[in-house]
Amino acid sequence: MAQAMEKTIEQKLQALLKLQGIDSELDNIKRLRGDLPNEVQDLEDEIAGYQTRIQRFEEQIKELEHAISDYKNKKKESERLIEKYKNQQMNVKNNREFDALSKEIESEELEIVLCDKKTKEAKEKIESKKVEIDNVKKILADRNKYLQEKQKELAQLVEESEEEEKKLLADREKQKAQIDERLLISYEKIRKNSSNGLAVVLVKRDACGGCFNIVPPQRQVDIREKKKLIVCEHCGRILAGVEEVAVQVDEKATRKKGIRKVTEEA
Ligand SMILES: [Zn+2]
Numbered sequence: 001m002a003q004a005m006e007k008t009i010e011q012k013l014q015a016l017l018k019l020q021g022i023d024s025e026l027d028n029i030k031r032l033r034g035d036l037p038n039e040v041q042d043l044e045d046e047i048a049g050y051q052t053r054i055q056r057f058e059e060q061i062k063e064l065e066h067a068i069s070d071y072k073n074k075k076k077e078s079e080r081l082i083e084k085y086k087n088q089q090m091n092v093k094n095n096r097e098f099d100a101l102s103k104e105i106e107s108e109e110l111e112i113v114l115c116d117k118k119t120k121e122a123k124e125k126i127e128s129k130k131v132e133i134d135n136v137k138k139i140l141a142d143r144n145k146y147l148q149e150k151q152k153e154l155a156q157l158v159e160e161s162e163e164e165e166k167k168l169l170a171d172r173e174k175q176k177a178q179i180d181e182r183l184l185i186s187y188e189k190i191r192k193n194s195s196n197g198l199a200v201v202l203v204k205r206d207a208c209g210g211c212f213n214i215v216p217p218q219r220q221v222d223i224r225e226k227k228k229l230i231v232c233e234h235c236g237r238i239l240a241g242v243e244e245v246a247v248q249v250d251e252k253a254t255r256k257k258g259i260r261k262v263t264e265e266a
Helices: 009-089 095-176 181-193 217-225 243-254 260-265
Strands: 200-204 238-242
Touching: 009 095, 009 181, 009 200, 009 238, 181 238, 200 243, 217 238, 238 243
Parallel strands: 200 238
Antiparallel strands: none
């Protein structure tokens, strides 16, 4: 730059405003990405929860099937024993032995009834688990579809903004070089302490564009003159001008549905 040595206050303010515009756009990119990655993460967690639930149901079904096969074996064994006892009864020496075997047979018959009952119960449980799995699978398919949409949205957003972000960061470096270090440090400090990332604002409708407190008319005259750096006495933000003076800078920032809109509407 030709007039590199000492810039006028007006030039300094103009350079700061431009930097602020770039930073606000960068903030906006981060803000736009801010929600979506969390949303995608929440959805992924939710889906993992459904998958775990399905897995648990499937494990329970396997356990029940295992139990059914145990009951089946137990029943077979009882049938075999009954057969054996009945054969033994043919060769008993007395009534006492016969009665003892009858008791054994009775007990095995009870065992068979019990196995049948438990098998029936287990089969019913399996059926209800399968219904539950189907229900969860329906929800899962729905959430998966939604996740895919969100992932696509996020990928697009990142892709789109990545390039823009790169360009803005390069612009920022160039713009930073236009501003002397001490002023830049103040700017960064104010920006860091500001909830909306604004360090340099305009006076809008008689109010500070950062904190919306009234700026007295005499102070507005001084701000318009741009003979010295004036900060808002309420929030400490740099007041770079009165609204109509630097409209074109502001328009550029608002075009990107940015943070600046908030101050614009207030
Ligand atoms: Zn203020």
